[in-house]
Amino acid sequence: MGEEPCFTGSRGSGTIFFTGCSCHCFFCQNWQISNGHGDGRVVSAEEFHHIALSLVECGVHNLNFVTPDHFWPHIAALCRRLRDEGVQIPFLFNSSGYQLPAMVAEYAALMDIFMPDFKFADPALARRVLRDERYPEIALEALRIMVAEKGFLEPFDPSGQHPAKRGVLVRHLVLPGLVDNTLRVLNLLRAEFGRWLPISLMSQYKPTPAARQHPDFDRHLSCEEYQTALAHAQALGFENLLVQPLATTDDFFPDFQRPKPFRGNP
Numbered sequence: 001m002g003e004e005p006c007f008t009g010s011r012g013s014g015t016i017f018f019t020g021c022s023c024h025c026f027f028c029q030n031w032q033i034s035n036g037h038g039d040g041r042v043v044s045a046e047e048f049h050h051i052a053l054s055l056v057e058c059g060v061h062n063l064n065f066v067t068p069d070h071f072w073p074h075i076a077a078l079c080r081r082l083r084d085e086g087v088q089i090p091f092l093f094n095s096s097g098y099q100l101p102a103m104v105a106e107y108a109a110l111m112d113i114f115m116p117d118f119k120f121a122d123p124a125l126a127r128r129v130l131r132d133e134r135y136p137e138i139a140l141e142a143l144r145i146m147v148a149e150k151g152f153l154e155p156f157d158p159s160g161q162h163p164a165k166r167g168v169l170v171r172h173l174v175l176p177g178l179v180d181n182t183l184r185v186l187n188l189l190r191a192e193f194g195r196w197l198p199i200s201l202m203s204q205y206k207p208t209p210a211a212r213q214h215p216d217f218d219r220h221l222s223c224e225e226y227q228t229a230l231a232h233a234q235a236l237g238f239e240n241l242l243v244q245p246l247a248t249t250d251d252f253f254p255d256f257q258r259p260k261p262f263r264g265n266p
């Protein structure tokens with residue numbers, strides 16, 4: 001239930017988290033599984049299918065593959081099998097935005113929804129966080145193809161009464177002390193895709209143990225910073241904007257060493 005209401009609806013989004021991520025952001029909230037610490041477990045193709053089917057049978061609105069890129073052959077095989085078995089709920093590609101543009105059409109052949117991050121418009125910041133200043137250009141090109149393949153998210157219903165079926169929604173996490181990066185991201189997205197691009201403007205940054213080693217990244221986002229970002233998005237005229245209240249609990253900050261990583265889930 002920790003995803004945006006467009007995806008969680010009333011019965012939840014069936015998230016499956018994969019170990020590893022090509023970005024290795026030092027502030028990653030999923031650091032226990034994403035940044036090479038090795039948490040997670042190996043599953044066979046049969047067990048993977050069983051996990052996915054169990055979620056479908058729970059009634060989730062979609063299957064949500066989180067940082068799926070490097071397991072793509074396995075995910076593609078799973079998705080084909082599920083479709084052959086009559087599973088009709090949307091498949092959602094939940095990713096960093098740092099996707100090889102040449103792969104996106106292949107993903108789009110099986111996925112219904114893309115939910116990429118757009119983290120950085122500032123190449124120097126991208127270099128600092130994930131050691132590749134090309135992130136803005138790579139993410140932009142990948143996003144262009146995602147939008148060309150699937151269009152914008154439909155339906156876009158922030159109430160969650162009508163969960164999304166297909167299309168693209170972009171996530172952007174506002175970072176403490178780096179609101180200028182957010183303003184540049186919003187300007188870039190507005191210029192490229194127009195005001196109807198669905199955007200989730202996230203406020204949930206929380207310093208992890210690794211992030212505390214980096215000056216600027218060792219604190220929460222302030223209310224003023226988020227308000228500045230939100231005011232800019234509104235001034236740019238974005239019509240499909242999801243706003244995230246500043247978190248008052250850790251309910252959806254994961255600990256993957258717990259049997260139930262997200263306390264907020266039922």
Ligand code: SF4
Nearest residue numbers: 021023024025028096
């Ligand atoms: S792209 Fe997302 S999941 Fe990957 S390391 Fe960065 S914050 Fe974590």
